[in-house]
Amino acid sequence: MPIDYQAAREDLVRSLRAEIREERLLAAFAQVPRERFVPPELQRYAYDDRPLPIGHGQTISQPLMVAIMTQALELRGDEKVLEVGTGSGYQAALLSLLAREVVSVERIAELAEAAARRLQELGYANVRVFVAGTGLGWPQEAPYDAITVTAGAPDVPTSLVDQLAMGGRMVVPVGGRRLQQLVRVTRSERGVTMERLGECRFVPLIAPEEGWPEWEASDNGAAPWP
Numbered sequence: 001m002p003i004d005y006q007a008a009r010e011d012l013v014r015s016l017r018a019e020i021r022e023e024r025l026l027a028a029f030a031q032v033p034r035e036r037f038v039p040p041e042l043q044r045y046a047y048d049d050r051p052l053p054i055g056h057g058q059t060i061s062q063p064l065m066v067a068i069m070t071q072a073l074e075l076r077g078d079e080k081v082l083e084v085g086t087g088s089g090y091q092a093a094l095l096s097l098l099a100r101e102v103v104s105v106e107r108i109a110e111l112a113e114a115a116a117r118r119l120q121e122l123g124y125a126n127v128r129v130f131v132a133g134t135g136l137g138w139p140q141e142a143p144y145d146a147i148t149v150t151a152g153a154p155d156v157p158t159s160l161v162d163q164l165a166m167g168g169r170m171v172v173p174v175g176g177r178r179l180q181q182l183v184r185v186t187r188s189e190r191g192v193t194m195e196r197l198g199e200c201r202f203v204p205l206i207a208p209e210e211g212w213p214e215w216e217a218s219d220n221g222a223a224p225w226p
């Protein structure tokens with residue numbers, strides 16, 4: 001029997017309601033077809049609230065975690081948002097419904113190209129995907145009103161704080177290679193404030209200066225499957 005993805009999506013949104021209050025965000029989850037962002041052989045698990053492998057040792061993040069991170073950005077609709085770690089493009093699709101413009105960078109060119117194609121096919125026209133350079137983020141288009149970092153950094157990356165607009169918010173997993181704290185960073189004229197939002201588990205942010213070294217990239221803590 002064919003899977004009723006629409007019903008599965010509605011079930012997921014119902015379960016997210018236990019933790020997420022923002023109606024615009026829930027409406028975005030009700031709209032984006034997560035099954036189109038996972039490999040065909042895993043499509044039947046697309047609405048399980050868990051990360052799934054997307055190839056190259058990387059993952060599409062757990063929906064609840066994506067929701068918590070996105071809610072913490074407090075988007076109202078007119079923001080320019082940077083995502084570091086495009087992966088499948090799923091979170092970029094959600095962000096595109098919640099903000100004016102999304103710039104998303106991914107270090108693995110094959111993932112970036114596949115995500116860009118997918119986002120274009122699905123009509124998410126206000127997202128642009130770039131292959132990451134040697135530095136973090138995409139400074140040539142800064143400042144951003146909000147930044148989401150979807151891979152774990154050893155510390156809050158200063159170069160990304162520098163890409164935040166005044167009043168801008170960034171969410172970033174910070175800690176060890178396998179277990180991190182989700183941190184919200186807010187930049188204001190008075191300086192930078194940081195709040196811990198809870199424990200999380202992300203693949204490592206790979207970068208020469210403010211990330212983890214590439215040679216350890218295969219040991220990335222990605223969710224094992226099955």
Ligand SMILES: C[S@@+](CC[C@H](N)C(=O)[O-])C[C@H]1O[C@@H](n2cnc3c(N)ncnc32)[C@H](O)[C@@H]1O
Nearest residue numbers: 060085086087088090091106107132150205206
């Ligand atoms: C958990 S996955 C992203 C999930 C993604 N947001 C989604 O919705 O599918 C983390 C991604 O960050 C990427 N990444 C790691 N280090 C990076 C860096 N320095 N710059 C850009 N992307 C990076 C990984 O290749 C991986 O695709």
